[in-house]
Structure formats: structure tokens, C-alpha cells
Amino acid sequence: MKRDKVKIVYSSGKKEEPEKKVKVEIDIPYQPEEEGAIQQVQILIQDANHSLSDVFETLEIQESQSFEIEFTIPFGEKGQYIVLIDGKIVDNQFIPYPEDEQ
DSSP states (O other): OOOOOOOOOOOOOOOOOOOOEEEEEEEEOOOOOOTOOOOEEEEEEESOOTTEEEEEEEEEEOOEEEEEEEEOTTTTOOOEEEEEEEEEEEEEEEOOOOOOOO
């Protein structure tokens, strides 16, 4: 009787890619129907830690502003933000998972 050798290799699977942090600066325009009016701004974000169904930030503005957000984006996915002013969408952008620079 012949005995064959069998080689067994154990693998824990494909290496899991890490989540990455991405900072994005959003420009929020002030465009009131009546000059001097306060505008209500809501910012919604989608990433590893936040859902679009929850308001991330609420602001009242009387001039254009910039706002910085840090997203945590899982490998192979995208982040997203939506800016609403007085209940109307004024910006809706997707933030890709950043590729490493070689």
C-alpha cells in the first residue's frame, strides 16, 4: 500500500483592509430669500459611524460658511453627505475610500 503525503495550509482568509479617515471641507452658501434672514442648515452624513437618517449637525447661518467633517470609510465603500438649507437639498456628494498612493 502506497502512502501519499498531503500538505495542509491554513489561512485566516483575505487580509482585511482598514477603515480610513477622510476630512472634507463643505462650503455652505448663504442664499436667503430676504437679506439678513437666518437660514437653517442641516448636515447629514453616511460613514462607518453615522447614518443619513440622523442629523449630524444643525446650524443657523447669516453668511456663507465652511464646515469640516471627518468621515470614517470602510474599504470598498463610500461616504456621503447631504446639506439641506431650509429643508431643501443644496449639496449631495459621495466620498470614495481613498486609495493608497504608491
